[in-house]
Amino acid sequence: MCSLEKRGRLFILKLTGDGEHRLNPTLLDSIRSTINKIRSDQSSSQSVLITTSDGKFFSNGYDLALAETNPSLSVLMDVKLRSLVADLISLPMPTIAAVTGHASAAGCILAMSHDYVLMRSDRGFLYMSELNIELKVPAWFMAVIRAKIGSPAARRDVMLTAAKVTAEKGVEMGIVDSAYGSAAETVEAAVRLGEEIVMRGGDGHVYGKMRETLFREVLVHTIGFDETGSSGVRNTGSKL
């Protein structure tokens, strides 16, 4: 399902096994509970999260086959992913997606919900498949797309051509931060980046609150975050 490794100050969450890592209720619960464990770890506010995966897929999206057998499960998966993305946005530490395989639809949204997206360039693509497979796109997915992809032309290419975006194209489009020759190199680079970030110091709690402010629109769409946001502001003991 998903494993957690601690390497110094780095938490490495891995979607395990050779399958498509479809975001079914069980996997979503497993990831969320892992994130909760990370959040409540005493070193969390001086740490970094790296999310990666085994095999050919980062994640191929929701479990559509499951949804077909039971339509109420599609609502459940959506609710759970929304909560997970909200958790990632409020997480008191920087987050890095080391995309070592295909990330489609909900799987692509999960990858993009990290602060940094590092990706292998030898295989795999980011793919918002909905136009091709005639899936409705939830409004909250569009909030993530708008938050994470700045260029209107890039957003159009991603959503209105269902582009299969390689790492290199992703870097050009401003969706991917950097590209590496292989899965192993991508993870190594994520670890190096994580260690650099840890070295900078800083308070993860402040970071998390800043990130919530930056992605307020996404939070409003995922968990109906209070528009004023004032309940979320507390004295973080600013050094200014």
Next chain:
Amino acid sequence: MCTLEKRGDLFLLTLTGDGEHRFHPDTIATILSLLDQAKSQSKRGSVLITTGHGKFFSNGFDLAWAQTAGSKTGAANRLHQMVESFKPVVAALLDLPMPTIAALNGHAAAAGLILALSHDYVFMRKDRGVLYMSEVDIGLSMPEYFSALVRAKIGTSAARRELLLSGKKIRGEEAVGLGIVDTAAYDSAEGVVEATVRLGEKLAGKKWSGEVYASIRKSLYPELCGILGVEARVFATPKL
């Protein structure tokens, strides 16, 4: 003044004749009815290409007609009438159940440029033709939906400033650099049209559902949809 032809999967909307293709209430009504026709005949693989004859794509609203009202208030009323009646044209293009491509044969100014920008893709000539938001020069105020469209389609504040505030006549190469048009690689009107036909045929080959395409397109531009009263019916819970 304006014709609609079918060429295989492609609908070709042409602003005919050698003039400035200014938008008079009659022209606007004709364009609207032709878009409606394209919509009603649309099927999987349909694509719209809009172009013009001669030196102009369109030079905007028919200000001369507004002036012949005989009084200042009369002119203002006529202008207001054109501004209001053009809104449904932008709305119809946002809502059109097929990819849309503007093939700029020549100059596109003010409402003429807005017409171009209302398309999913904009191709321009390298050798001739400028983009020009003349409002700042002639002292016309900018309708809200014009600004919303510019904000929706043009991503950087520098580009928006150059387009709306500088009164610049922007040629092809600069327009590409600013992210206002997709490409300006053609040395003739025929060249632009051929290129858009090639893109159109490529998009047509995907045989996308027009309804899904339009729904995703609208979800890219929620602010603009709100101002135009276009329902962006993005489902809060996906039909998985």
